[in-house]
Amino acid sequence: MNYLKELNEEQKKAAMHIEGPMLIIAGAGSGKTRVLTFRIAHLIDSGVDPFSIMALTFTNKAAKEMKDRIAKIIGSGEARNIKMGTFHSVFAGILRAESDRLNYPTNFTIYDTADSKSLLRSIIKEMGLDDKVYRTGSVLARISDAKNKLFSPEAYMANYDITADDFASGKPKLGEIYKRYNDRLFRSGAMDFDDLLFNTNVLLSKHADVAYKYCHQFQFILVDEYQDTNYSQYMIVKQLAKVHENLCVVGDDAQSIYGFRGADINNILNFKKDYPDYKLFKLEQNYRSTQNIVKAANSIIAKNKNQIRKEVWTANDSGSRIIVNRLLTDNHEGHHVAQSIHKMVSSGEGDYRDYAVLYRTNAQTRPFEEAFRKINIPYKIYAGTSFYQRKEIKDVIAYFRLSANHHDEESFKRVINYPARGLGKTTLDNLTISGHEYGVSLWEVAMAPDKYRCAITSGAKSKLNEFTTMIRSFATEIDTSDGFKLAHRITNESGIIRGLRELKEPEDQGRLENVEALLAGIQEFTQGSESGDEVKTLSEFLIEVALLTDADNVSGDENAVKMMTIHASKGLEFDTVYIVGMEENLFPAAQSMDTREDLEEERRLFYVAVTRARKHLHLCYATSRFRFGQLTYNEPSRFLEEVDPDYLQTFETKQEERQHFPQPLARQLRPLSATKTTTSANAQNVSGKLTPGMEVLHDRFGKGKVLKLEGKVGEEKATIYFPKEGEKQLLLKFARLEILN
Numbered sequence: 001m002n003y004l005k006e007l008n009e010e011q012k013k014a015a016m017h018i019e020g021p022m023l024i025i026a027g028a029g030s031g032k033t034r035v036l037t038f039r040i041a042h043l044i045d046s047g048v049d050p051f052s053i054m055a056l057t058f059t060n061k062a063a064k065e066m067k068d069r070i071a072k073i074i075g076s077g078e079a080r081n082i083k084m085g086t087f088h089s090v091f092a093g094i095l096r097a098e099s100d101r102l103n104y105p106t107n108f109t110i111y112d113t114a115d116s117k118s119l120l121r122s123i124i125k126e127m128g129l130d131d132k133v134y135r136t137g138s139v140l141a142r143i144s145d146a147k148n149k150l151f152s153p154e155a156y157m158a159n160y161d162i163t164a165d166d167f168a169s170g171k172p173k174l175g176e177i178y179k180r181y182n183d184r185l186f187r188s189g190a191m192d193f194d195d196l197l198f199n200t201n202v203l204l205s206k207h208a209d210v211a212y213k214y215c216h217q218f219q220f221i222l223v224d225e226y227q228d229t230n231y232s233q234y235m236i237v238k239q240l241a242k243v244h245e246n247l248c249v250v251g252d253d254a255q256s257i258y259g260f261r262g263a264d265i266n267n268i269l270n271f272k273k274d275y276p277d278y279k280l281f282k283l284e285q286n287y288r289s290t291q292n293i294v295k296a297a298n299s300i301i302a303k304n305k306n307q308i309r310k311e312v313w314t315a316n317d318s319g320s321r322i323i324v325n326r327l328l329t330d331n332h333e334g335h336h337v338a339q340s341i342h343k344m345v346s347s348g349e350g351d352y353r354d355y356a357v358l359y360r361t362n363a364q365t366r367p368f369e370e371a372f373r374k375i376n377i378p379y380k381i382y383a384g385t386s387f388y389q390r391k392e393i394k395d396v397i398a399y400f401r402l403s404a405n406h407h408d409e410e411s412f413k414r415v416i417n418y419p420a421r422g423l424g425k426t427t428l429d430n431l432t433i434s435g436h437e438y439g440v441s442l443w444e445v446a447m448a449p450d451k452y453r454c455a456i457t458s459g460a461k462s463k464l465n466e467f468t469t470m471i472r473s474f475a476t477e478i479d480t481s482d483g484f485k486l487a488h489r490i491t492n493e494s495g496i497i498r499g500l501r502e503l504k505e506p507e508d509q510g511r512l513e514n515v516e517a518l519l520a521g522i523q524e525f526t527q528g529s530e531s532g533d534e535v536k537t538l539s540e541f542l543i544e545v546a547l548l549t550d551a552d553n554v555s556g557d558e559n560a561v562k563m564m565t566i567h568a569s570k571g572l573e574f575d576t577v578y579i580v581g582m583e584e585n586l587f588p589a590a591q592s593m594d595t596r597e598d599l600e601e602e603r604r605l606f607y608v609a610v611t612r613a614r615k616h617l618h619l620c621y622a623t624s625r626f627r628f629g630q631l632t633y634n635e636p637s638r639f640l641e642e643v644d645p646d647y648l649q650t651f652e653t654k655q656e657e658r659q660h661f662p663q664p665l666a667r668q669l670r671p672l673s674a675t676k677t678t679t680s681a682n683a684q685n686v687s688g689k690l691t692p693g694m695e696v697l698h699d700r701f702g703k704g705k706v707l708k709l710e711g712k713v714g715e716e717k718a719t720i721y722f723p724k725e726g727e728k729q730l731l732l733k734f735a736r737l738e739i740l741n
Helices: 002-006 009-016 032-045 060-074 087-097 113-126 136-148 153-158 160-168 174-187 193-206 208-217 231-240 291-301 330-346 366-374 391-404 409-415 425-438 442-447 458-475 483-493 496-502 506-527 538-546 596-610 638-642 655-660 672-676
Strands: 022-026 053-057 083-086 109-111 190-192 220-223 247-251 279-283 322-327 355-359 379-381 561-565 574-579 613-622 624-627 630-633 648-651 695-698 702-710 717-722 726-731 737-739
Touching: 002 009, 002 032, 009 032, 009 279, 022 032, 032 053, 032 060, 032 220, 032 247, 053 060, 053 087, 060 083, 083 087, 087 193, 087 231, 087 538, 109 113, 109 193, 109 538, 113 136, 113 174, 113 190, 113 409, 136 174, 136 193, 136 231, 153 160, 153 174, 160 174, 174 190, 190 193, 193 208, 193 231, 208 231, 220 231, 291 322, 291 596, 291 613, 291 638, 322 330, 330 355, 330 366, 330 574, 330 613, 330 624, 366 379, 366 561, 391 409, 391 458, 391 483, 391 496, 391 506, 391 538, 409 442, 425 442, 442 458, 458 483, 483 496, 483 506, 483 538, 496 506, 506 538, 574 596, 596 638, 695 717
Parallel strands: 022 247, 022 279, 053 083, 053 220, 109 190, 220 247, 322 613, 322 648, 355 561, 355 574, 379 561, 574 613
Antiparallel strands: 624 630, 695 702, 695 737, 702 717, 717 726
């Protein structure tokens, strides 16, 4: 138990506590992964059977890190016996083991977002609905929200409030789409990501013997990032822990930033209500950041009312002050950040990999990419198309999936005529019509077109027979043969490799290289088995790939500046961080200012961004920016005012930098003290002076009429109607208004 000596006193108390429910509030950089790891090791040292421990994380990366650490303490043999992984991976395994209870095949397919959108696109088209009204992204989000709140299609359509909301939004058919979507998933032997949790709830609530088995098997349950759990995850944990109540949840309510995905901060805030006899531990020592950064972060999050109070501190050096940069345009912002990073790296202040640019939306990347390219700064954007979402990779994976599960509709449609084999749109349409008419999968129709009265030619029947025979031959090896050997066989016999080699365009060479990289990854997977001579199959590889999370794609290996949204940065840390776009209506986002709950989540997002920095932090905002094709003028973010000024150092644009902009724009630069004034001599801070009905003048929107006021004096928000701009909501302390009457 020498490993416990590495912990501070509060960490040690949390790690050594064994029985009963416990909540560990872990501040940013407080070593929570170490505490979780040592607690599991201590449980096993104390005689707890590793088979009775379940540890749930939010990324595969976190699970692997914990497993590796535990293996070093107690040995890899025992570490392998712990049920550890993401919610989705752990419960996907349980669903496969209990698949017969839900009438699913053991080798059910897991649909990713692209698969789900493709299926919804087909359903919306088949129903004759307007795809501009029923956009696949918003429809999928609505279905996802329903599943995470445990509404089945039947419960969804029976709920008056839900259906009334759909009618009011102009989408009365959402319930029917949801029903058809679920039916098609079931017919395809497929689940989407939300189903992995929804169906686990069904399994535990409707099959008492199954619930009894797992409740008694897992006597100790640990949950990381508990503040990010949604209702579905909350209910699974509650059901599994109801017998022994040895539940340890770890998290930080100050870092709850996924409300838009259904995460409910009340799960962690109300833990004491669910388990009144719980023990509370607070990890408040930050090992990551300088004192200036830690104290600034404390001053930010203190503004939130809905929280578990704590005082994070650090024994690290004071460090430099946080730099605030006021810039003229978004292009200027990109230029400034590029020059700053170049100067610091050139002076020996770390490598490019030690720098990160964080932003509120992916749309902000262009100025930084352009500026980085101009002075040859290497960068990596963590967004957009991941490796496994590239077309050529999805094509190959579809062959693998169809070999494992013949009824997978999306995979069938993707590869039936790839590479081209004379089974085009007409054939697929006829197969689809027969499948819908008889309520069977496309594969079943393809196997017996005459039985299902499918109107296809004899030539198409012959080609279908060749195709299904090939897929069935792959299927004989999917669960038994070495995964790499079978993958190599499939890519060759299907004609994929040959087809890519015959293409001559430069980008086609890249596609071939991507497929070769996939095969290399499968080879590494099959050779990386910890179980000696046991064969790793293609089925196992498919399971691992299907359960990858966005965070698992972020690597610090490349010597490049990391660029990502703040949401994507959670759990990461960098020596130097630039938080850009610190402007009202961008950060905080315009849609997040209507309720205290939304605004507090935006403030937590800012807190997360600030606490990613170890040594240096830069906050940047531009006074003008192109958004949605138009030049907009911006107020600095209210969050900048909320940071204790003792920890800030503010800079305006340097004189020599103004040469990069046209003179009319450059002359607009004013001293920083002017950022809260207006060009009108009569403009003033009108907080506490306005009443509804008053006419006012805004230097950008023109004349307007005050419709209503909200909030206390000093924090007032006014709704004002401007004839040329429509209704605008303005925070008065930033609004720069002149009262006209």
